[in-house]
Amino acid sequence: MTSTQISSTGTQSAGGDTHVSVQDLRKTYGSFAAVDGITFDIERGETFALLGPNGAGKSTTIEILEGYRDRTSGTASVLGVDPQHGGIDWKSRLGIVLQSTGESGNVSVQEQLSHFARLYPNPRDVDEVIAAVGLTEKAKTRIKSLSGGQRRRVDVALGVIGRPELLFLDEPTTGFDPEARREFWELIRSLKREGTTILLTTHYLDEAAQLSDRAGVIAGGKLIDIGKIDELGAADARIPVVRWTDQNGTHEERTLEPAGVVARLYASLGAEPQGLEVIRPSLEDIYLELVSAYEKTTDVKSTEKELS
Amino acid sequence: MNTIALGVDRARYETKIYFRQGDTIFFTFLFPIVMLSIFSVAFSSAGKYGTNPDGSGGITAAAFYLPGMIAAGILLSGIQNLAVDIAMERSDGTLKRLGGTPLPVVSYFIGKFGQVLVTSLLQIALLILIAHFAFGVALPTEAAKWGTLAWVYLLGITTSAVLGIALSRVPRTGKSATAVIIPIVLVLQFISGVYLQFSLLPTWLQNIASVFPLKWMAQGMRYVFLPDTFSKVEQGSTWNLGTIALVLAIWLVGGLIAARLTFRWIRKDS
Numbered sequence: 001m002t003s004t005q006i007s008s009t010g011t012q013s014a015g016g017d018t019h020v021s022v023q024d025l026r027k028t029y030g031s032f033a034a035v036d037g038i039t040f041d042i043e044r045g046e047t048f049a050l051l052g053p054n055g056a057g058k059s060t061t062i063e064i065l066e067g068y069r070d071r072t073s074g075t076a077s078v079l080g081v082d083p084q085h086g087g088i089d090w091k092s093r094l095g096i097v098l099q100s101t102g103e104s105g106n107v108s109v110q111e112q113l114s115h116f117a118r119l120y121p122n123p124r125d126v127d128e129v130i131a132a133v134g135l136t137e138k139a140k141t142r143i144k145s146l147s148g149g150q151r152r153r154v155d156v157a158l159g160v161i162g163r164p165e166l167l168f169l170d171e172p173t174t175g176f177d178p179e180a181r182r183e184f185w186e187l188i189r190s191l192k193r194e195g196t197t198i199l200l201t202t203h204y205l206d207e208a209a210q211l212s213d214r215a216g217v218i219a220g221g222k223l224i225d226i227g228k229i230d231e232l233g234a235a236d237a238r239i240p241v242v243r244w245t246d247q248n249g250t251h252e253e254r255t256l257e258p259a260g261v262v263a264r265l266y267a268s269l270g271a272e273p274q275g276l277e278v279i280r281p282s283l284e285d286i287y288l289e290l291v292s293a294y295e296k297t298t299d300v301k302s303t304e305k306e307l308s
Numbered sequence: 309m310n311t312i313a314l315g316v317d318r319a320r321y322e323t324k325i326y327f328r329q330g331d332t333i334f335f336t337f338l339f340p341i342v343m344l345s346i347f348s349v350a351f352s353s354a355g356k357y358g359t360n361p362d363g364s365g366g367i368t369a370a371a372f373y374l375p376g377m378i379a380a381g382i383l384l385s386g387i388q389n390l391a392v393d394i395a396m397e398r399s400d401g402t403l404k405r406l407g408g409t410p411l412p413v414v415s416y417f418i419g420k421f422g423q424v425l426v427t428s429l430l431q432i433a434l435l436i437l438i439a440h441f442a443f444g445v446a447l448p449t450e451a452a453k454w455g456t457l458a459w460v461y462l463l464g465i466t467t468s469a470v471l472g473i474a475l476s477r478v479p480r481t482g483k484s485a486t487a488v489i490i491p492i493v494l495v496l497q498f499i500s501g502v503y504l505q506f507s508l509l510p511t512w513l514q515n516i517a518s519v520f521p522l523k524w525m526a527q528g529m530r531y532v533f534l535p536d537t538f539s540k541v542e543q544g545s546t547w548n549l550g551t552i553a554l555v556l557a558i559w560l561v562g563g564l565i566a567a568r569l570t571f572r573w574i575r576k577d578s
Contacts, residue, residue, distance in 0.1 A: 066408060068574060092410035101401025106328040107321075115321050119314065119409045158405070 017044045018077075019166050019197040020065060025074040027060050034060045036221030037074070047188070047198040049208035049229075051287055052218035058201045059099065061218070062170050065199070066096050079166055092120055095164030095196075097155050097172050105143030109135050109154055112143060113161055120162030132187050133157045134180070148175040156184065160191065167191065169200045173207060185210055205284035217287060219294045233286035245275040314415035319422020326389075326423055335490075336389045337431055340381040341438060343503070347373045348443045358538055367535065370443030375529030376502040378432055382461065383522050385428035386468020388493045390420055391475035392485045398574070399482030407573025417473065424469045432461065445533075453532045456549065460528035463556045467521055470563035477570045501526045507541035514543060521559045524552040 020042035027035040035057045042048040050058045063069045064076060067083040067090075076083055081090045107115075109130060117123035130139050133153040138146060143154055152175050159167060169188075173181050181204075188198065188211050202208055208215055209229055216226040225232055239254045242261045246269075255261050258278045265273050326332060348370035356366030397403045406416065439445040448454060475492075479485040497503060499513055500522035506514065517523040530538060531547040539547050 068404070068407070088410045088412060091408065094408070096405075096408035098401065098404060098408070101405060103400050103402050103405070104325075104329070104396070106325045111321075111324075115317070116409065118317055119411050121410075162409070 018042070019044050019046075019079055020048075020199060021075075021077040022061075022065070023075045025061065025064065025076055026072045027057075027064060027069065028072045033221050035064070035071075038216075038218070038221075038223045040216050040223060040226055042197060042199060044197055045192070045195045046214065047192055047200060047212045049212035049215040050199065050201045050218060051205065051208055051215055052201075053291060056218045057221040058218055059170060062168055062199065062201060066094070066168055067091075092162060093165045095159040095162055095167040097159035097167070097169045099170045100148075100152060100155065100174065103143070105146075105151070108140050108142055109146075109157075110139040112154065113157055116158050117161050122163050123161050124163050126161070129157045129161050132160075132190070134183050149177060149180055152176065153180070153184075156187070160187075164196065166197045166199070169198060169202075171201055171203065173202065173204065181207065205282065205287055209283040215283075217290050219291050220298060222294075224294045225290055229283060232283065233281075233290055237286050237289050238281055240281070241277075241279045243275070243277045243279060244273040246273070250275070311412045311415050312418065314411065315418025316422065318411075318415055318419025319426070322419045322423035323426050326427055332389060332393070336384045337427060339384060340377040340431065341435055343380070344370065344373055344377040344435060344439065345442075347503075348439075358535070358541075365537075368443065368445065370439055371445040371533070372505075374435065374439045374445055375533045376526050378435055378461075378529045378533075379464070379500070379522060379526035380497050380502045381431045381435060382428060382464045382525055383468050383493055383496065385424055385431060386465055386470075387472040387475060388489055389427070390424060390469055390472025391478070391489045394420070394473060394476035395479040395485035395489075396482040398476070399485075404574045413571065413573075420473070421466075421469050424465060424472075428461075428465050448532055456528065457532045460525060460532070460552065460556075463553065463560065464521070464525040464528070467556050467560040467563060470560060470567050471521075474563050474566035474570060496520055496522045499523075501530075518543070518555075521556055524555045528552045 018041050020040075022041070023039050025035055025038045026033065038057070038061060040048075050061065052058050060069065064071050065078050065083055067078075067086045070084050078086070079090060079093055086094075110126065113126045113129060117126050127136075127139075130136055133156055135150065135153055135157070138150060143151060146154065152172070156169070156172055159169070173184055176184060185207070192198065192211075198211075200208065200212060212229060214226065214228050215232060217224050217232065230238075236254075239256060240258045242253045242255060242258050242265075244251055244265065253261055262273075262276065262278065265276075348368070351369035354369065356368060357372040359366035394403075436447065440447055448457075475489060476485075479488040496517075499509065499517040500506070500520065501509075501517070502522070506517075506523070506526070509517070514523075527542065527547065528549065530542070531549065539545060542548065
């Protein structure tokens with residue numbers, strides 16, 4: 001599948017309501033293409049997840065959109081501005097949560113947030129943001145004394161303190177315990193309710209499924225699929241599985257009518273089937289299938305190249 | 309908030325952080341004070357400096373070394389402090405984070421300069437107070453000498469700060485910053501009359517030192533704090549205040565251009 005096909009089927013263009021628009025984005029280092037022709041749009045108020053293995057080009061893409069890296073070719077528009085030429089006003093409308101950094105952290109949570117709040121024209125309330133990331137008890141603690149997960153929450157707090165219209169979250173919950181992750185999801189949902197547009201990269205597919213409206217899957221610098229979370233992957237990859245056990249072992253049946261299968265099973269057994277499960281493939285299953293299918297085709301291609 | 313107000317805000321924030329870092333407090337802030345104390349005590353029995361042929365007059369080691377230590381303090385607070393600090397901030401992600409906020413670059417620099425100004429003023433005040441009260445160094449009585457102290461200090465600290473910003477691009481990583489920067493300022497201190505008496509250095513070494521700003525800052529401080537009779541051992545037997553202003557101004561302009569051309573929030577595409 002090529003990127004042009006994806007863009008015509010996977011995205012809808014809606015003029016001024018498009019917060020992020022990327023056309024045939026490319027970034028090369030020498031002969032290596034870190035981003036190899038990616039096209040997608042993100043609408044105002046939408047939460048969009050970029051998924052993909054390590055080194056697939058997610059962070060390079062997001063850093064181009066944040067203005068940190070210059071693209072090699074293609075076009076990019078973020079809040080109507082070319083990120084390569086984004087000024088102070090443009091930056092005041094963005095919130096950026098980078099992958100974790102190693103700052104010395106010689107200030108308290110409250111000192112750093114208060115300072116960053118003053119950089120923005122219309123910031124959120126510092127104490128409210130500290131409460132929203134669950135650090136009220138640590139507000140007066142130096143950042144260097146916090147745990148990794150707590151420091152990550154400070155990163156998130158710094159990203160949202162300026163009341164951004166568009167929030168970039170690059171692997172925001174790395175190092176969170178499950179409870180902290182749920183709390184973080186609630187925070188993101190409240191930002192969504194306020195209309196914040198969010199671009200998220202994550203390795204946690206359940207997180208992407210919980211938070212995002214649409215997702216794009218990147219592998220080898222290319223966008224291999226894009227669409228609504230429940231429409232990703234090939235249609236047959238999403239077919240549910242009915243699984244049960246009898247004296248002959250475990251049975252699985254892939255079916256579009258799981259209730260019918262269960263009803264027939266119950267009728268034929270005349271009793272409750274053992275270990276009955278109806279499993280809908282998770283986003284993780286679909287994602288893994290997409291990526292492995294892509295890797296197989298590129299392996300075949302590179303082998304063909306070597307042979308010819 | 310406007311650029312200036314944000315810069316002042318940054319200066320306050322940066323100064324607070326400065327005094328929370330044990331290593332900068334010692335190697336930048338206290339270093340000249342420690343060195344002055346050591347020299348004053350170690351050479352206290354070695355006789356007076358600049359005595360008349362009959363052995364009368366002259367000044368103590370503390371009085372002799374005070375001007376050089378003030379000049380070194382200016383150099384350390386500007387060049388060493390900022391070059392290491394900014395190189396660290398570039399490598400630990402501080403600058404990347406700031407580069408993603410609407411903080412104007414000019415406000416960032418105002419903040420750095422404010423921090424340098426506050427910390428170096430405190431440092432010099434401490435040096436002078438310790439020299440006077442602990443080691444009995446006599447302070448100048450003419451207002452004109454204090455006026456010279458003010459302009460040599462201001463020109464010196466501005467030049468050092470700007471050169472520190474420019475030099476912060478040289479270390480490739482934050483970890484190598486101190487290893488790259490400290491030898492540069494250390495060598496300058498040895499050849500510019502901070503630790504070694506400038507008039508005793510060979511002429512060729514004096515000429516090399518004269519290319520760099522520290523020699524001139526030290527000379528200006530000697531004019532302020534030493535008796536006028538000491539001018540006879542200066543190059544050309546004069547204090548040469550005009551050349552001090554000229555050399556520092558040239559370094560200031562050169563440093564400004566270099567800092568302006570080389571400063572980036574992050575090393576793009578590294």
